[in-house]
Amino acid sequence: MTIDRTTAPEFKAINDISLIEPQHIKLANGCNVFCFNNGGQELLRMEWVFGNLRFDAAKPLLNQAIMALLTEGTQNYTSAQIADKVDFYGAFLQAEYGFDHSQVTLFSLNKHLSETLPMVKEVLTNAIFPQKEVETYVRNQQQKLQVSLQKNDVVARRVFNKALNGDTIYGFAAEATHYQALDRADLLEHYKHMFRPDNCTLIIAGKIEQQALDMINDLFGKSWENNGEPADTTQPEVVRGTEYLYYVEKTDALQSAIRLGIPAVNRTHPDFPALQVLNTVLGGYFGSRLMTNIREDKGYTYGIGSGISSLKHNALWFIASEVGADVCKAAIAEIEKELNLLRTELIADDELVLVKNYMLGSLLGSLENVFSHADKFKNVYFASIGLDYYQQYTQKVKAVTAAELQQLANQYLNFDNFYKVIVGKY
Known part of the structure; x- marks a missing residue:
């Protein structure tokens, strides 16, 4: 077969976009689970997504700090033990903060879920935010802030966000005093209200087997309860700056x-x-x-x-x-x-x-x-x-x-x- 390289390939217009429809499961405790089952390899990505609690200008760092410190120690494991356990099974565990939602992500092979899923459950229900880790976080963030404020683009972004978003979670720009005011008791209280099954959406993608769904139901459906007041995920109204x-x-x-x-x-x-x-x-x-x-x-x-x-x-x-x-x-x-x-x-x-x-x-x-x-x-x-x-x-x-x-x-x-x-x- 001879290929004519003087002729460009035929151009075809994009007519539509086809997306995979997830399977929806609602656990008895109110946690919504969405399953994208389309994997050729024995790998799962699981994301526990939580709505951020209402922004409090008096304690503005809580949503961010909780996600940064979430894997730094639980009632049963130190941060090093959590990391070692996850690494041993070739898995990946990460906590991420976002403006509207924050999430905990696990990548794991199906065959190791019996070992890796309990670690996620431990983090979501038994985090203790050790005082030593809080102090280390405060010290490191203050140093990073000092360096960042020397960069014009960082300063511009902070001023811009404040001008257009006001005193909201979107407009907040941390100062050294905010880090100094972080209190472990506030972190624990915020964590208790935020990390509830009725404020959680679990999104699973990959090769999903029934055994995995059974383990999820046992760990995150049957034995995870909603305690106390529901999470308040409303946010203050945006009041923009009057200067342009x-x-x-x-x-x-x-x-x-x-x-x-x-x-x-x-x-x-x-x-x-x-x-x-x-x-x-x-x-x-x-x-x-x-x-x-x-x-x-x-x-x-x-x-x-x-x-x-x-x-x-x-x-x-x-x-x-x-x-x-x-x-x-x-x-x-x-x-x-x-x-x-x-x-x-x-x-x-x-x-x-x-x-x-x-x-x-x-x-x-x-x-x-x-x-x-x-x-x-x-x-x-x-x-x-x-x-x-x-x-x-x-x-x-x-x-x-x-x-x-x-x-x-x-x-x-x-x-x-x-x-x-x-x-x-x-």
Whole structure:
């Protein structure tokens, strides 16, 4: 067979996105379990996802600190024993903090679940937050904070988040005094209210056997009880800053960090898919307008990008970069110019087709295995929208026109309404 390498492969449009439908099981204690059974190997990924408790400005670090210290000791095991036990069976155990939810993740072979699952149960029900580990955490975090605050981009992100999110879990920026005020008794109380089965969603992906489900029911259904008051996962209302320009001067800065942004809509809003197209044109991929202008043409920066952060109780559209201190004003002027072009001129057909194909190709490419299907499910489940969202998303991305995008740009992208944060020289 002779291959003609002078002819490009046939291009096929992406018509739809097919996602795996999970099996739903609700345990007697209220814990929801979703099973993505599609693995060829004897491997499971299990995620115990918990809603974060209501943010308390008087004790703002509790949600973060609990997840950082969760595996540092229980009633029956030290942190070293937990790590050794998990490592011995070739498993992986991690606790992660997120703005809306925090989770404990276990990767384990099926044949070792009888040894690894009890360790997760121990962590979820018997963590003790040893005082020595709390003190070590406080000391390390203070040192890291001291280093981080020397970086312009870190300072800019902290100021920006505070301006657009106010005194909420999204806008909080830790200071050394917050770490010093951490109290073990507060951690234990917070842990008791947060780590309850009726505040837990268990998502399992991989080769799921009945034996595994039986063990899960025994450990996390029959012998895990809801005690005390239900978890309060509501969050304070976002009250944004009244100023639109925040300038932190650093006279010796060689680079200035820029963060520009506006309140936006999250994925539950009907405008969200089209706004993602508009964002991709602006700064959402390497060939975007911001990259082409400010990096490739002007040489003001190594990288610049934009994105829409979809959160449960808020959403932000942001532009971020670090530029030479001597060209900071010029870079911001170019950003404003690109925003105004989207409001005054239609996006060319060839550019719009390229962006749509990039977005749909990236979405399809991200569904490479059963774990990524579970990740997509989490996005819609915790936003309280259906799994058909991605089918609708695909169709809306394909159908949106340049005229509709121009209309949305005029609705959302008024530069005068942007919060502007500059750290360095301006």
